[in-house]
Amino acid sequence: MVTAGAKGMRLAAINRVAQRLGLMPGDRLADARARVPDLLSEIHDAKKDEAALLGLARWAERWSPSIMVDKPDGITLDATGIPHLFGGEAPFLDTIRDRLSELGLTVRLALAGNPAATRGLSRFATREGAPVIVPEGGERTALARLPVAALGLSADTVSTLKRLGLKRILDLYPLPRSALARRFRDSTLSGEVLQKLDAALGLTKTPLVPLDPPPRFAVRQSLDEPAITAEVVAFLLRRMTKQLSGQLAQQGCGSTRLTLKLYRVDGSRVAVQAGLASPSTDSEHMARLLEPKLEGTDLGFGIEAATLEASETAAVEPLQTSLAEAGGSPLRDGTALAALADRIANRDDGARLSAFLPVASHLPERAERPVSPFRKERSPAPAIPPDLPRPLLLLAPPEPIAVIAAVPDGPPMHFTWRRAPHRVMKADGPERIDSEWWRALQKAGPARDYYLVEDEIGRRYWLYRQGLYQEAETPPAWFIHGLFP
Amino acid sequence: MARIPAQASAAEPASVTPMDRQMPEIAANSAAREVLLATLRQRILRLEGGMPDLAADQSSTAPITPWLLGLGPLDARLPVDGLDPAGVHEIAPREPGDAAAAMGFAAALAVRRLLSPGSEGRPLLWCRLARLGMEAGGLYGPGLNAIGLPAARIVTVALRKHQAILWTADEALKSGALSGVILDLDPAKCTVTATRRLQLAAQAGQTPAIIIMAHASASLSAARSRWAVASLPSLPPPLDERAPGKPTWRVELRRCRRGKPGIFSVEWDHATHRFSLVAAVSGGAADAGAAESRRTAAAAGSALRLGHGRG
Numbered sequence: 001m002v003t004a005g006a007k008g009m010r011l012a013a014i015n016r017v018a019q020r021l022g023l024m025p026g027d028r029l030a031d032a033r034a035r036v037p038d039l040l041s042e043i044h045d046a047k048k049d050e051a052a053l054l055g056l057a058r059w060a061e062r063w064s065p066s067i068m069v070d071k072p073d074g075i076t077l078d079a080t081g082i083p084h085l086f087g088g089e090a091p092f093l094d095t096i097r098d099r100l101s102e103l104g105l106t107v108r109l110a111l112a113g114n115p116a117a118t119r120g121l122s123r124f125a126t127r128e129g130a131p132v133i134v135p136e137g138g139e140r141t142a143l144a145r146l147p148v149a150a151l152g153l154s155a156d157t158v159s160t161l162k163r164l165g166l167k168r169i170l171d172l173y174p175l176p177r178s179a180l181a182r183r184f185r186d187s188t189l190s191g192e193v194l195q196k197l198d199a200a201l202g203l204t205k206t207p208l209v210p211l212d213p214p215p216r217f218a219v220r221q222s223l224d225e226p227a228i229t230a231e232v233v234a235f236l237l238r239r240m241t242k243q244l245s246g247q248l249a250q251q252g253c254g255s256t257r258l259t260l261k262l263y264r265v266d267g268s269r270v271a272v273q274a275g276l277a278s279p280s281t282d283s284e285h286m287a288r289l290l291e292p293k294l295e296g297t298d299l300g301f302g303i304e305a306a307t308l309e310a311s312e313t314a315a316v317e318p319l320q321t322s323l324a325e326a327g328g329s330p331l332r333d334g335t336a337l338a339a340l341a342d343r344i345a346n347r348d349d350g351a352r353l354s355a356f357l358p359v360a361s362h363l364p365e366r367a368e369r370p371v372s373p374f375r376k377e378r379s380p381a382p383a384i385p386p387d388l389p390r391p392l393l394l395l396a397p398p399e400p401i402a403v404i405a406a407v408p409d410g411p412p413m414h415f416t417w418r419r420a421p422h423r424v425m426k427a428d429g430p431e432r433i434d435s436e437w438w439r440a441l442q443k444a445g446p447a448r449d450y451y452l453v454e455d456e457i458g459r460r461y462w463l464y465r466q467g468l469y470q471e472a473e474t475p476p477a478w479f480i481h482g483l484f485p
Numbered sequence: 486m487a488r489i490p491a492q493a494s495a496a497e498p499a500s501v502t503p504m505d506r507q508m509p510e511i512a513a514n515s516a517a518r519e520v521l522l523a524t525l526r527q528r529i530l531r532l533e534g535g536m537p538d539l540a541a542d543q544s545s546t547a548p549i550t551p552w553l554l555g556l557g558p559l560d561a562r563l564p565v566d567g568l569d570p571a572g573v574h575e576i577a578p579r580e581p582g583d584a585a586a587a588m589g590f591a592a593a594l595a596v597r598r599l600l601s602p603g604s605e606g607r608p609l610l611w612c613r614l615a616r617l618g619m620e621a622g623g624l625y626g627p628g629l630n631a632i633g634l635p636a637a638r639i640v641t642v643a644l645r646k647h648q649a650i651l652w653t654a655d656e657a658l659k660s661g662a663l664s665g666v667i668l669d670l671d672p673a674k675c676t677v678t679a680t681r682r683l684q685l686a687a688q689a690g691q692t693p694a695i696i697i698m699a700h701a702s703a704s705l706s707a708a709r710s711r712w713a714v715a716s717l718p719s720l721p722p723p724l725d726e727r728a729p730g731k732p733t734w735r736v737e738l739r740r741c742r743r744g745k746p747g748i749f750s751v752e753w754d755h756a757t758h759r760f761s762l763v764a765a766v767s768g769g770a771a772d773a774g775a776a777e778s779r780r781t782a783a784a785a786g787s788a789l790r791l792g793h794g795r796g
Contacts, residue, residue, distance in 0.1 A: 351644050459716045
């Protein structure tokens, strides 16, 4: 791997063979070529490296829910409470090493009481294949013989420390803190050294900022044999939803968003999500939402582990099932409706159930708006008196029609809509609906006079005239706004 | 499927025996023929798997209010136990311009459905084709209220494809969470298979489905009843000769399982949730039982409003 620097191409990363030939990262490509004429080189792409590291980190979520990417080449796992699942710390690290080596990666592993120490140890204290495990409180001894660079200091600071003769971390221990500060010109440099040292020794807490916040509710399942069919994964899913719903029910929570993460054999991960309209603990319902999405999921060469997370949760009011089941109680039907709404919403075409919410407006097109049927807000009293005629179907926007009216401000006698002529036999109106003065006049337009008309074969239409004849020079426009049954 | 008169379930023997071979001998005796016909009808019903054995069930279940239209002559054409509350019903406009009338009639049927017990607190799902909302206008809540169907109990979903509508209706019927499902459908998609699937889903969820066709079609269908609706000029209200009256339709019952087809001119009263016959378009249409029927319907109307509040 080569990268373009200020003084020409330089090696950025090399493989083991090149290492054996005596090349080093940072050498000039021209020099390296001179020493190894048949050297293969590729342009180094830092972005791709980063993406690959991120992908690997997501895959490593199978071992711990809390993961931090340590650029450019490290991943930190919060292993609190996890190694015992694998039979102890050493077997845990061995599992990780084996799995990563199978992917063709070289790994250096360390386990210590804090992220900073782990970071230094894994980079400077280990040789490939031999994980370092620091017993509780043993960071001070473990770090002692490492170079100061293991603290994760900037290159400037490291060279300053070297000039001062402080080559190992060991050398920093006996120095009084104030003395150390005095040796630097700049207090920020000494501050950095002290801060990093404290962090590595576990004297200060360094928070681990995970890639994704770990979910409160999650279950995991690993498989001995990789699953290559959707059926097996579906079976696994059902087992996990049962466990997850148990966890949720214990805490009185319901899931509103589910994430199923499948870990492929080849070190990649695929995630499937489903949203729920109302918090649910129903394992059958959860499985039914996620199952159809498995069919379209690429399982690659097989799935070897899976986690199911309730990525968003909300409190649920406990249901008195015995009572609710006695008769078709609205409460129970409410859950059934929510389950139906979820199934519709999780289909790909983006359709949503909606209900009519009356809005306090006299303008017909603003008199209601679609809302979720599960809204909590109370609907206001509709502004329309119940005995006024309102059409079953509302045209949006209203369509212009050609009209012949007998008297200027009277109902139409004849109108043409979508090229079909209609003779008006009966008419009811006008019902004047004025624009809302608090809205801009040009937006709402002048007042409308609505007529309910019936043509010669009994079809009924809702027409309106915008404006009055005497007010404007041009005759006012007529529109059709709706159809009556 | 054979058309079977409405009196079918009036006299049903408890047991069914194969009688096909005895048919010629018994045919002469009219009383015995009645028994035979009733038996055969019962058997057809069982084969179709739709109806439970009414004679056997009557003792255990509470009396059910049938899904009837509240109009004597029309109800006489329907099966005695009313429209199948777990069946598919198909409504087509007689001409494309009658689409609004067909929807109005569907809404009226839904109102009658909401009146019968067992649907309290459960909403009604109206699946619409998104394209139709643009062309023919969108469902309008105040308009639904105006026809007597409380908009607060309606849940709608707009879908882009017919396939999605069929899938959604299928799921909705099976869920049992609804008091009914109304869906728009193109006659080309309304195949025997599709209607049969819906019918099975309706049975599974004990929920009725009302299909509103885009236009009339003569294709086969597994629907329990098929209707064609057209607009009729209305009778003017008493005080204003020139104003339109109540919605008036020419309703044709084209086919009904265990019912008889017929054509009626009816008027829908949104306040009493009741149909009434319109004798002739020009003349006054006060039918004899109107006053009496209005009184009973008022009680039913208050029941519906109660359900409205809870839903």
